[in-house]
Each structure stands twice: as C-alpha cells, then as structure tokens.
Amino acid sequence: LRQAVLPEEAAARALAEAWRGGAEFAAIEAQAGAAGGSAADLGLLDRATMPIPAVADAAFAAAAEAVTQPVRSPFGWHVIRVDRIEPAVTRTLADVRDELRREVARDRALDMAHERANRVEDALAGGATLADVAQRFGLTLAAATFDSSGRTPDNQVVELPVAPAQRNELLRAVFAARQGDAPRMTELGDAFIGIEIRNVTPPTLRPFESVEDAVRAAFLADARRRAAEERAAAVMAALRDGRTMAEAAEAAGFPVQRVGPIGRNPTAAGAGVPPEIVAPLFEARANAPTMVETRDGFAVARLVEVVRFDPASDPLGLGRLRSELEQSMQEELEEQYAVALRARANVRINTQLLQQVSGP
Incomplete structure (x- = not known):
C-alpha cells in the first residue's frame, strides 16, 4: 500500500484523480506536501496491522493498482493506492509443528526451572547448604573470590556461571548480599541463582608491579x-x-x-x-x-531546525503506540483493582503460624 494524507477533502480528491491518471509516486509526494500533507510507502500489510478501521476497510475493498476515494480520520483525509495483493496463507499443522514444538518445549523448560527453584528454596529454608542442594538437584556450584568488577585478587577476570548478558547483574546481586544471610534463589534472566557470602576482604591496594x-x-x-x-x-x-x-x-x-x-x-x-x-x-x-x-x-x-512530527506519516507506529498505551492502562487498572480488593478484604498474614507450617 501507498498512502497520502491531506488536511482538506478537496485537495485529497484532486490528488486521487491525479494518482488514477498515472502520476508517479514522486509527483504524488510533492502534491501532498504542497497541500500541507504527506505521502508514504506503507509496504505489505495485513488488515490487523492497520490501526484505523475505516482506512483498512477502504484499502482491502480496493483492487490491485486501484486508488481509493478519500477516507476521513482524526488525522485528515487518506488516499490509498493498492500496488499489489498477496493472497492470505493458512499454515497447516505440519507447517508449524516444529515451531510449536520449540515454543512448548521452552515454556515447559521455564515451568520446570521455576518448579526446581521452588524445591531448592524449600530445601534452603529447611537448613540445607548451597553445596547440599547443588548435589541433590544437579545444580552448578561455583566458589570464587573477586571484587565488584569481577576480577580476582591477581587481577584476572573471574568466570561466573551465567550468560555474559547477566554478568553485571550477578555482580551487583553478589555485592548487595550480606555475610551471614541465608542463601535464597533469585531469578536472573533465564536462570536462578543462590548467593552465599563466606568472607569479605577489606579493600587494599595492589602492588604497583601488578x-x-x-x-x-x-x-x-x-x-x-x-x-x-x-x-x-x-x-x-x-x-x-x-x-x-x-x-x-x-x-x-x-x-x-x-x-x-x-x-x-x-x-x-x-x-x-x-x-x-x-x-x-x-x-x-x-x-x-x-x-x-x-x-x-x-x-x-x-540545532539548526526543528521538524514537527506528522502522526499521519507513520500510521503503523501510531497503532503500536495506541496498543502499548491501552495495555499499560489495562495493567494499571488491574493493579488498582487488586489493591482495592485487598484493602476491602482487610487481608492479614499470621506470620507466626506461617513459620510454624513452613518450618522444618
């Protein structure tokens, strides 16, 4: 699809006639700009990705190489040219079997990771050490001495049992922990970690030679x-x-x-x-x-010049922004509703009884 958006209906109708008469897209862009509007190549779209229903209806009712009548929206008058039409494709189960298998396997792996993390957390709460749970559940146990930059006392980069993208986050978690605190499982990207501080070495200057x-x-x-x-x-x-x-x-x-x-x-x-x-x-x-x-x-x-953004030049971006705002508002409303329910129900936690039930 190619689209022109103009502020006035008369200008939009004149542009549509010129487009139907065989005007090149460069000329359409110039004519739209002269009328205070804009034109853009929208590429290959399906109906669901077009945020304005009236414009989508007009575009998908048109034949290939046809130009629509001007359609009004809050952003002005839209004129659409359909360059080509690709028929819809329905994928069979055989086509998507491998993709579905990967998605299901990943979801199941995440579920299993959370289940195992909960069992490890229960074992730690029962007094087990990190070494105990590592052996019992087949986990990786790493012991190292390093500073906040992840270097050993001899200034070598320490190897940590996480992906490179999670390295800095793990370092921050280690240096936020306190000596003597019981280890707890913490989610770190796609992994779970437990941290135990054995010793804290006061900072000291390294020998100049090193x-x-x-x-x-x-x-x-x-x-x-x-x-x-x-x-x-x-x-x-x-x-x-x-x-x-x-x-x-x-x-x-x-x-x-x-x-x-x-x-x-x-x-x-x-x-x-x-x-x-x-x-x-x-x-x-x-x-x-x-x-x-x-x-x-x-x-x-x-700064030489400020060019004001025209929302009509990016209808897809506008649709994504609208969806993100709607999702954010829905999440905020759900959170406020949950808070109101808790306040109305006056939920209270008997900490002493909870500790007796969950204790060893």
Missing part, C-alpha cells in the same frame, strides 16, 4: 580525554562568540557535517550521529550549541 600496565593505559586515556575536551570546549566558545560551525571546527581541526533530521531514538539517529548527543539536542534551543562526552571522545553540535 597494575603498572593498567595505570599507564589509564593515564594516557585520561590525558587524551582531557585534550579532546579542551578542543571541544574551544569550539563551544567560538560558537558562543558568533562564529559559524564550519569556522569553529576548522580552527580546532575537527570535521563537521550536517545531519538529520533525526528522531528521539538513538538507534535511529543515523550514521555519524553519536547516540549520546541526541537527548541534549532535543532539549536545546534553536541555533544553540551543545557538547557531550561520547564513547570515542567529545561531540559538539548546533
């Missing part, structure tokens, strides 16, 4: 960072004194390029735009310079 290379590398990196910051600050000062970006960058020996427009999502910022500078740019005033530290050094930018 960290000499790291100290030298850190010193040089800091010197390079300070030099880059001074050069970036000189560009900022020149911009505030009224010099253009090209003049200030040339004087400091920096490259300069014009980029954009960009969105708020750093991953969609585009080539050459450090993600660290996106948020400051959206907070900056027009023509105001800003400077941030990036993973590679420093970046200086000046």
